[in-house]
Amino acid sequence: MLYNIAIDITNHCNFDCIHCLRDKVAPRAHMSPDLLDLVLREMSSVGMMNVCLTGGEPALHPELNRVCDLLVDYGVRFSLVSNGFLFEDKILPLFDSKVRRHLDGVCFSLDGATSASHDMIRKEGSFDRVISSIEACVKEKIPVSVKSIVHSENRKDIVEVAHLCASIGAGSLGYVLLTPTPRLVSSNLLPTAEEYSEVIRQITGRIMPSFLLNISIEGFAHPDYRVPLCNPANGISFDHLGNFIFCCNLSHPTNGDSPNVFGREYLGNIREIGIEEGILRHYRTLAWFMDKVMRSDLKKDWPVNCTKCFRLFGKMKWMEADESADNRYR
Ligand code: SF4
């Protein structure tokens, strides 16, 4: 059932992470409060009352106080994803008691148990900032979840990441397996299929049973389960321009030096088609997607199922020129 709406409120970001999936060539823009008002009005009209604000980096939105006012006015519950760098300066001060009543939690990116492993793919000084942001939330009793990228340099640290998350007070930890991007491939930071399979074995066999944290693996679906219960089975997604996108992961993915071109993931714009037609198109695309996934052989080779999905939506065309990479990540 669709109950959640992911909204990119901006495509600006203060980081330039090596693994970033987002198109950095397209023009930068924030979602206007008027457009957010329309999205919230439409979703409320069909009883959808859960929002996840994402980006880019939400802290860069210049009218965040207006964004919070709208969430409160429409009575929706919300969560937010942040890299944590500007969180204490720009976001936390907006969480007054009125906003807090609607806030379900904040999800931070934490890509290692030390500044060396986190900062190497994010930004210098970003580890200290995100730890401080998490501590500030825990102190304020704001639920915290963590997403942690697993790449070839930090894959040996995944147990330490779980220890750090548990000790700092995070409630859940999602390890993220990476979908190739041009920069990831050229930087040799992508683990091999065998290395990722070992990571999956370690998380499921050793880490999950040992921690009280709610632990998941994102980007991976067990090949024995034929029905894809990933993002689009649970919610719909909007980009910063009000376009319905089939899955937030497919929202303007990088196409190397060329801008992303919309494919089947684009379902229409809220200003033109309204929420009901958008939901119908989402369900039709979900039926097509499930049919494709159930007919494919998920047991083959590269274990990151989002990569297979990116191919399905024509988002890996940039890789076809590099035959060896194209074969490695199939
Ligand atoms: S991964 Fe997130 S924080 Fe990093 S550049 Fe992309 S949008 Fe920004």
Ligand code: SF4
């Ligand atoms: S498999 Fe596709 S639809 Fe599912 S979460 Fe990954 S990118 Fe999104």
